[in-house]
Amino acid sequence: MSLDQLYQQIILDHSKQRHGSGLAGTTAPAGASTGQSHQLNPVCGDEVTLRLAVADGTVQQISWDGAGCSISMASASVLSELGEGMSVEELHSVIDNFREVLRSRGKVQADPEILGDAAAFEGVARYAARVKCAMISWVAAEDALNQATT
Amino acid sequence: MTAVSTPASLQQSVHAMDNEEVLRIRNDFPVLDQLVNGKPLVYLDSGATSQNPLSVIEAEQEFYEQRNAAVHRGAHHLAVEATEAFEDARQRVADFVGAQYEETVWTSNATEGLNLVSYALSNAALWAAQGRGSSALKELAIGPGDEIVVTEMEHHANLIPWQELAFRTGATLKYIPITDDGALRLDAAGEIIGNRTRVLAFTHASNVLGTINPVAELVAMARRVGALVVLDACQSVPHMAVNVKDLDVDFAVFSGHKMLAPTGVGVLYGKQELLNVLPPFLTGGSMITTVTMERAEYLPAPQRFEAGTQRISQAVALATAVNYLAETGIDRIHAWEATLGQRLVKGLESIDGIRVVGPPSGAERIGLAAFDVAGVHAHDVGQFLDDRGIAVRVGHHCAQPLHRRLGLTATTRASTYLYNTTDDVDAFLDAVSGVRAYFQA
Numbered sequence: 001m002s003l004d005q006l007y008q009q010i011i012l013d014h015s016k017q018r019h020g021s022g023l024a025g026t027t028a029p030a031g032a033s034t035g036q037s038h039q040l041n042p043v044c045g046d047e048v049t050l051r052l053a054v055a056d057g058t059v060q061q062i063s064w065d066g067a068g069c070s071i072s073m074a075s076a077s078v079l080s081e082l083g084e085g086m087s088v089e090e091l092h093s094v095i096d097n098f099r100e101v102l103r104s105r106g107k108v109q110a111d112p113e114i115l116g117d118a119a120a121f122e123g124v125a126r127y128a129a130r131v132k133c134a135m136i137s138w139v140a141a142e143d144a145l146n147q148a149t150t
Numbered sequence: 151m152t153a154v155s156t157p158a159s160l161q162q163s164v165h166a167m168d169n170e171e172v173l174r175i176r177n178d179f180p181v182l183d184q185l186v187n188g189k190p191l192v193y194l195d196s197g198a199t200s201q202n203p204l205s206v207i208e209a210e211q212e213f214y215e216q217r218n219a220a221v222h223r224g225a226h227h228l229a230v231e232a233t234e235a236f237e238d239a240r241q242r243v244a245d246f247v248g249a250q251y252e253e254t255v256w257t258s259n260a261t262e263g264l265n266l267v268s269y270a271l272s273n274a275a276l277w278a279a280q281g282r283g284s285s286a287l288k289e290l291a292i293g294p295g296d297e298i299v300v301t302e303m304e305h306h307a308n309l310i311p312w313q314e315l316a317f318r319t320g321a322t323l324k325y326i327p328i329t330d331d332g333a334l335r336l337d338a339a340g341e342i343i344g345n346r347t348r349v350l351a352f353t354h355a356s357n358v359l360g361t362i363n364p365v366a367e368l369v370a371m372a373r374r375v376g377a378l379v380v381l382d383a384c385q386s387v388p389h390m391a392v393n394v395k396d397l398d399v400d401f402a403v404f405s406g407h408k409m410l411a412p413t414g415v416g417v418l419y420g421k422q423e424l425l426n427v428l429p430p431f432l433t434g435g436s437m438i439t440t441v442t443m444e445r446a447e448y449l450p451a452p453q454r455f456e457a458g459t460q461r462i463s464q465a466v467a468l469a470t471a472v473n474y475l476a477e478t479g480i481d482r483i484h485a486w487e488a489t490l491g492q493r494l495v496k497g498l499e500s501i502d503g504i505r506v507v508g509p510p511s512g513a514e515r516i517g518l519a520a521f522d523v524a525g526v527h528a529h530d531v532g533q534f535l536d537d538r539g540i541a542v543r544v545g546h547h548c549a550q551p552l553h554r555r556l557g558l559t560a561t562t563r564a565s566t567y568l569y570n571t572t573d574d575v576d577a578f579l580d581a582v583s584g585v586r587a588y589f590q591a
Contacts, residue, residue: 003537003588007530012590044529044545045559067559069529070589133529 005123006130007070010078014117015070020080026063028053035147037140041132046072050140052083054148059086062141069133071124076137078117083141088149094118095142102131167478167486169571175478176569178203189539192574197357197385197518197565198543199407202471206410209470213463221462222436222453236462239469240452243417246472247383247402248393253425255418255452256465260384261307263403263418264351266431266455267380268311271349272318273429284427290378294320297346299377301326301334301363302555303356306548308382312351321348328555332359332508336367343368347377354386354402358547358563359508360491360515362386365397373398378424384408388475389516389567390484394419406464410471415464418455425451432457475568483568487517490566490575494519497579503586507556518565520547523582525591528560534588535562538581 020026028034032053040047046068053061062080066073083091098118101110106126110119124134176182179201184191193201213235219228221236237251244254257263275291277283292298298312302325316323324347326339334352343350350372355362365381372379381402386392388409394402401424406415420428430437430448434457439447448454475483495511498504503524509515523531532544543563546553553559564578585591 003534006533007589016590045550046529069527071530127533130529130533 006127008120008123010117010120011070011074014074014077018073018077020061020063020077020084021065023049023051023063023065026051026061029055029060031055032060033148035144035149037143037147039136039140039143041068041072041136044069044133046133046136048072048076048137048140050076050137050144052141052144052148054088054145057087059083059088059091059145064137064140066137068136069130071121071130071133072136075118075121075134078120079137079141082116082118088145091141091145095138095145098138099135101125102134165482167482167568169573172486172569172571176571178205178474179569180204180207182569186539186541187537192538192540192577194564194566194570194574194578195541195543196408196567196570197547197563199413200388200410200567201569202410202412202467203474205474206412206467206470210412210463210467213466218463220459232462235466236460239465242469243465243472244419246476247387247404247417247419248395249419250422252451253419253422255420255425255455256460257403257416257418257455258414258461259407259416260382260403260405261311261416263401263416264307264311264380264382266418267401267403267420268315269431270428270455271378272315273431275319277429283429286423286427287429290424290428292319292321292348295346296321296348297324297344298322298349298351299324299326299339299343299347300350301352302328303332303334303359303361303552304351304353304549305357305382305384306550307384308351308353308380309551312349315349322346325551326352328359328552331510331513332356332361334361334363334368336364339368339371343371343375343377345375347372347375349378349380351380351382353382353384354392355389355516356508356552357385357518357565358520358549358552358561360518360520361508362390362514362516365399369398385516385518389480389487391480400424406468406471409468410474411468412464415461415468417468420451422451425454430454430457434458436460478568486568487566487570488514489517490570490572491515491517491519493572493575494564494566494579497575498582501579501583503591504582507558507561517567517570518563520561520563522558522561523585523591526585526589528562530589531562531582531585534585535578535581538577540578540581542578 032055034053036051038049048066050064110122112119121134217231219232221233274287278287278291379399381399383402383404387404402419407413437457505522528544
């Protein structure tokens, strides 16, 4: 396992060009129900606040603020890009799949058909100390999704 | 050929440490001899926890193989042997820091020592209010209107116990600020430490900044107003000569695992007259004289603060670690690490986009350096270094308020010990110089 497999170019790119970043600059579409979740990893200080808007069973918008390592920031960016436009059920199932891959210690391969760009985080699964970095925004999204749909 | 007549022990005390000696020292530390990610391990995280030499590992094993028993209870042979080993270890560690045997309390770690002092102090208020214990307790009781003073550079271990003591007693917590170069602002300290100050708690050497604080000046300020002085000596006792009597502090704490010993053992030093009047923190077996169904009377220190079965093998191992440090020469270790610390800072300062926190090169610091890399998070820096076999600490190093003061959320820290060579520092610097390019920052 080389460092380059952990830090794939797509991750480095997303850590700099962050899709969905900036809560203050976005407003949820009219009529959408929203959920917002703040997650903190006290070990490293990674922090994400993510807001998600749902209308007609579809995720309309995912925006977030965060501070943290390249893995955590890129992961939030990829999630935001990937999740927008998905149905609520689809996003739930993608989150479940992402979690399964990340927690598998490298045993479960990422399927780009399901995870899209998020498949690039497959390498993180082999770095136990970094799994939480990749997961933090996804945990926030799951929480926000539950809020928006109940 | 005058050197021929010089005794080996004297030679050792006059010659500065060098890489050649460090390479011999490294042979005593089996864990350092390994490859990480295919590269020789460069261990620069001793500020978090140090490695154990063979003599320490063997001392613990020897205890379990030959002398293991409960101490201070039981008349059988092994119990006597174990008690002797345990108490001899206490004397050895006490001697190392200039303390008396009775003033040296075993704890699990420095954190427990600081909690012990803070809880004993709030118990003092409870006892005094009910007329229990010595009349001297009234002077130790803290209450509303009183002030506890710490500094902006404290480790959470020397911060949160005081926040909680303030909460329990109604006292106010105040902070001595730092300069941008990571020194305590003594001008401000002189104003903050006043007649309401009951406790002044500060670190001897900062685990992030590397600053060595002026203990004498701060103690003098505390004495003028009759405040107790609590010293966090976690980053000083393992690395430099510390004499608690010369420093004239009331309490001092340090941890075994940062000074070549196993985890699970630490030390609280306290002046005897204070320890013997303070109420205990933890209560139970081994620390009592008479127990009735209503209440108990307590032993004097150190047993007063050592409830329950103690960490015996760890204490024995810590005494062995102290022997190792003393035989190498703690002043020589201090000087060597100061050299490594300067090399670290000078090297880091010359790399584009690196901001070292704490004193600049040339100014006194212990053998560690924490820094920020522009455009790269500390966790990514740590991962990059780990790929090259280099172990450093990343994050807030249990000092969130300090990092906030510095305008940072996390830093990367390299910390040295007596088993690090200048080659270790150079390998680290070489790797750091490649970090920003790798992350395209």
